[in-house]
Amino acid sequence: MSRQALDELKRQIRLLEYLQAHDWRPARQLSRGRLMGLCPLHPDHRPSFLVDTGKSLFYCYGCGRGGDVIRFAELYHHVKFTEALALLQQWHSRPPLLHQVVSLYRMQLHRHGEAITYLHRRGIRSPEVVEHMRIGYAPGGCLRGWLTQLGYPLQTLRQAGLVTASGYDAYTHRVVFPIEGNLYGRSLSATAPPHRFLPGAKGGLYSWEEVRQYPEVILVEGLFDYAVLWQAGFRNVTCSMGNHLNVHQYRQLCDRPRTVYLAFDADTNGSGRQAAQSLACRLREQGVNVRIVSLPDGHDPNSFFVEGGDARQFQSLLEAARP
Numbered sequence: 284m285s286r287q288a289l290d291e292l293k294r295q296i297r298l299l300e301y302l303q304a305h306d307w308r309p310a311r312q313l314s315r316g317r318l319m320g321l322c323p324l325h326p327d328h329r330p331s332f333l334v335d336t337g338k339s340l341f342y343c344y345g346c347g348r349g350g351d352v353i354r355f356a357e358l359y360h361h362v363k364f365t366e367a368l369a370l371l372q373q374w375h376s377r378p379p380l381l382h383q384v385v386s387l388y389r390m391q392l393h394r395h396g397e398a399i400t401y402l403h404r405r406g407i408r409s410p411e412v413v414e415h416m417r418i419g420y421a422p423g424g425c426l427r428g429w430l431t432q433l434g435y436p437l438q439t440l441r442q443a444g445l446v447t448a449s450g451y452d453a454y455t456h457r458v459v460f461p462i463e464g465n466l467y468g469r470s471l472s473a474t475a476p477p478h479r480f481l482p483g484a485k486g487g488l489y490s491w492e493e494v495r496q497y498p499e500v501i502l503v504e505g506l507f508d509y510a511v512l513w514q515a516g517f518r519n520v521t522c523s524m525g526n527h528l529n530v531h532q533y534r535q536l537c538d539r540p541r542t543v544y545l546a547f548d549a550d551t552n553g554s555g556r557q558a559a560q561s562l563a564c565r566l567r568e569q570g571v572n573v574r575i576v577s578l579p580d581g582h583d584p585n586s587f588f589v590e591g592g593d594a595r596q597f598q599s600l601l602e603a604a605r606p
């Protein structure tokens with residue numbers, strides 16, 4: 284990439300915009316265009332991360348690292364220069380496209396009885412939760428046509444992972460949930476792989492901006508677990524999309540003192556419990572208060588509610604959770 288192309292990329296992607304898209308918020312303004320906040324590169328308890336919005340540069344007084352948006356992407360995602368460039372370009376081109384995808388799939392949801400039936404079977408009944416999570420349905424066979432009509436080249440759709448190499452919609456018969464810079468699709472069919480994401484990072488913790496203010500946070504593995512808890516009135520719930528947290532999600536949980544309730548699946552093979560135990564150890568090292576919620580054998584929070592559990596009963600599980 285030429286010097287000129289690099290400058291162009293940096294002009295297109297302002298550091299502040301990129302930081303904000305990754306959940307960074309300034310704690311205070313030092314002077315015009317100079318913002319101070321917690322450092323996203325390490326667990327930070329006192330704002331030490333300075334951003335010069337005019338020059339699009341950062342410097343951390345805590346860890347001593349600094350630079351431009353490319354340097355930030357390298358450090359933040361733990362990648363080399365060229366990979367950081369690729370991530371930035373992907374990030375830059377994806378949001379408008381994903382926005383279109385999500386609107387189309389949201390329209391499809393109410394046209395497909397099988398999708399609504401599936402949601403009901405997974406305990407999702409309230410229109411509020413469908414609205415809040417912007418749940419949609421990918422029937423298959425409609426996305427490629429729609430997006431090419433809007434002017435997106437087929438090559439772009441393939442690169443984004445929305446269309447397969449052979450030209451078909453990548454998401455077919457799936458209930459879809461937009462997540463930070465990605466799209467999760469749950470298959471309705473028992474024969475297809477159940478979970479699907481677009482290539483690239485799965486992003487941070489689900490809905491973190493709304494949750495981080497709570498002194499007590501419930502962490503679940505799946506979006507269907509999140510949905511039933513949210514529907515039952517729990518607003519301090521977030522989801523890691525799997526029981527292995529990425530570095531970004533881990534840092535988010537450690538960004539201030541809080542209590543985290545781990546409500547992972549109680550699989551009969553014990554993998555959810557093991558994951559919860561090891562995560563609990565690592566979080567405690569960072570001074571986070573952890574409680575492991577013990578669900579009845581073979582249950583996850585979703586099945587707990589689907590099979591008749593209610594908010595009061597789940598609340599009792601939280602109160603009984605072991606340190």
Ligand SMILES: [Zn+2]
Nearest residue numbers: 322343345346
């Ligand atoms: Zn730092």
